[in-house]
Amino acid sequence: MDLEIYDKTAKGISEKDEKLIRDILNFAGSYIHLAENTEMSVTLVNNDEIHKINREYRGVDRATDVISFAIEDQSDDDDFPIVMDEALQEEIPENIGDIFVSVDKVAEQADYLGHSFQRELGFLVVHGFLHLNGYDHMKKTDADVMFPLQKEILNAYGLKR
Numbered sequence: 001m002d003l004e005i006y007d008k009t010a011k012g013i014s015e016k017d018e019k020l021i022r023d024i025l026n027f028a029g030s031y032i033h034l035a036e037n038t039e040m041s042v043t044l045v046n047n048d049e050i051h052k053i054n055r056e057y058r059g060v061d062r063a064t065d066v067i068s069f070a071i072e073d074q075s076d077d078d079d080f081p082i083v084m085d086e087a088l089q090e091e092i093p094e095n096i097g098d099i100f101v102s103v104d105k106v107a108e109q110a111d112y113l114g115h116s117f118q119r120e121l122g123f124l125v126v127h128g129f130l131h132l133n134g135y136d137h138m139k140k141t142d143a144d145v146m147f148p149l150q151k152e153i154l155n156a157y158g159l160k161r
Contacts, residue, residue: 004039004040007044009103017117024159025125028126038093040098047063047105050105063102064102069099103121107120115161127150
């Protein structure tokens with residue numbers, strides 16, 4: 001997976017935390033059988049920045065932990081499809097989107113839930129990653145698919161609660 005990580009936090013994250021993000025997202029990509037040429041980004045921010053993003057794009061006037069912006073629609077309802085042969089199509093990377101994570105919320109929630117910063121960081125990036133891949137939890141039937149998959153990935157990676 002081609003993964004870009006942007007650290008826009010005041011203090012910056014550690015190399016260990018950046019490695020965790022890379023490793024767990026590559027693991028999750030393999031787990032759900034994503035093409036190797038899939039592209040995405042993770043931007044790490046503080047509460048003030050994610051609050052602005054949440055207000056502007058979701059109309060929610062508070063900080064949150066993770067926000068996902070899927071780039072490509074997962075449906076096949078394209079009015080103007082690009083027709084190309086299969087070999088060429090496999091060469092073109094698919095950009096699935098961007099995840100924004102508040103490191104302030106990661107720390108707050110890890111403390112509140114009584115587990116490590118790394119466990120909460122891993123949980124949130126996998127959660128956002130699944131959203132980029134068409135998973136959701138707004139309806140119970142969707143949550144019944146997304147949440148067990150999220151737990152499976154985290155446990156298989158070794159980030160158990």
